[in-house]
Amino acid sequence: SQKIEQNSEALNIQEGKTATLTCNYTNYSPAYLQWYRQDPGRGPVFLLLIRENEKEKRKERLKVTFDTTLKQSLFHITASQPADSATYLCALDLTGGGNKLTFGTGTQLKVEL
Amino acid sequence: DAGVIQSPRHEVTEMGQEVTLRCKPISGHDYLFWYRQTMMRGLELLIYFNNNVPIDDSGMPEDRFSAKMPNASFSTLKIQPSEPRDSAVYFCASSGTSGEGDTQYFGPGTRLTVL
Numbered sequence: 416s417q418k419i420e421q422n423s424e425a426l427n428i429q430e431g432k433t434a435t436l437t438c439n440y441t442n443y444s445p446a447y448l449q450w451y452r453q454d455p456g457r458g459p460v461f462l463l464l465i466r467e468n469e470k471e472k473r474k475e476r477l478k479v480t481f482d483t484t485l486k487q488s489l490f491h492i493t494a495s496q497p498a499d500s501a502t503y504l505c506a507l508d509l510t511g512g513g514n515k516l517t518f519g520t521g522t523q524l525k526v527e528l
Numbered sequence: 529d530a531g532v533i534q535s536p537r538h539e540v541t542e543m544g545q546e547v548t549l550r551c552k553p554i555s556g557h558d559y560l561f562w563y564r565q566t567m568m569r570g571l572e573l574l575i576y577f578n579n580n581v582p583i584d585d586s587g588m589p590e591d592r593f594s595a596k597m598p599n600a601s602f603s604t605l606k607i608q609p610s611e612p613r614d615s616a617v618y619f620c621a622s623s624g625t626s627g628e629g630d631t632q633y634f635g636p637g638t639r640l641t642v643l
Contacts, residue, residue: 449631458532458619458634459571504571514559514623515584516632520570 418442421505421519428495429527436490436522438505445507448481448488453502453521462503463490495526532635534620540641546608549638551620552601561621561632562595562605571619577603610642 420439428434438448447466451459465472465481465488472479478491492499502521509517533552541547553560561576575585580597588595592611597603607614617637623630 456637458621458637459632460634461631464631514578514630515573515576516561517573518571 419505419507419509419517419519421503421522423520423522425523425525427525427527430496432495434492434495434499434524434526436503436524438488438490438519440486440507440509443507443509444483444486445509447508448479449506449516450477450479450488450490451504451506451518453504459504459518492524495524497526497528500524500526532620532622532633534618534635534638536638537636538639538641540643541610542643543611544609545642546606547610547614547640547642549605549618549620549640551603551605551635553603553620553622554624554633555601557622557624557633558600559623559630559632560597560603561623562603563619563621563634564616565619565637566616574605607640610640612642615640615642 418441447464449464450462452462453459463472463474463479465479467483476493480489502523504518504521506516506518508515535550558579562574563571564574565571574587575595576583577597593607595605617639619634619637621632621634623632
């Protein structure tokens with residue numbers, strides 16, 4: 416069955432370092448992939464969208480890559496700050512219909528001083 | 529815009545009772561989504577609407593769950609009768625166009641506890 420996998424273990428890094436989160440998917444080639452941030456007690460907030468014909472996308476300190484051969488997306492936060500601590504979710508439309516997103520379980524990031 | 533509005537923010541009820549969750553999407557958005565989030569299963573799509581019409585309800589767990597969207601500015605998710613396993617955070621989200629990959633804007637969620 417179609418699946419989205421994110422590292423379920425929390426990622427702890429030191430302030431100033433680059434955080435790298437992974438999203439792997441199986442059995443489908445989505446036209447795009449989205450990344451969301453979720454803080455405790457709040458709904459997810461959209462960060463970035465990358466399309467299948469884009470290898471890389473950047474927004475301020477964020478960078479997303481999309482390798483459709485490996486069926487993997489990497490999400491990087493450079494010069495990480497304690498305020499970046501949150502859970503990060505990747506999401507794909509696994510049906511091809513354009514609007515029905517399936518979310519990964521998320522990876523919790525903790526940036527320590 | 530105030531964003532997606534959900535009510536109530538917290539609901540505690542007893543098993544067997546009817547629960548109604550409410551959502552007001554962002555004005556002008558034509559897609560509305562209902563999700564459920566638990567530690568075990570993560571964020572799951574229950575149902576989504578386009579222009580007030582249900583498009584896909586394959587994620588609705590059982591007949592005890594129903595959702596309506598009587599107009600463009602209001603939707604409800606009803607659970608009748610509720611069970612302890614329904615305890616979760618329920619999110620409503622909306623998106624703005626009919627194009628592929630549109631950003632979804634989430635509400636703050638309703639935390640439901642069924643005793």
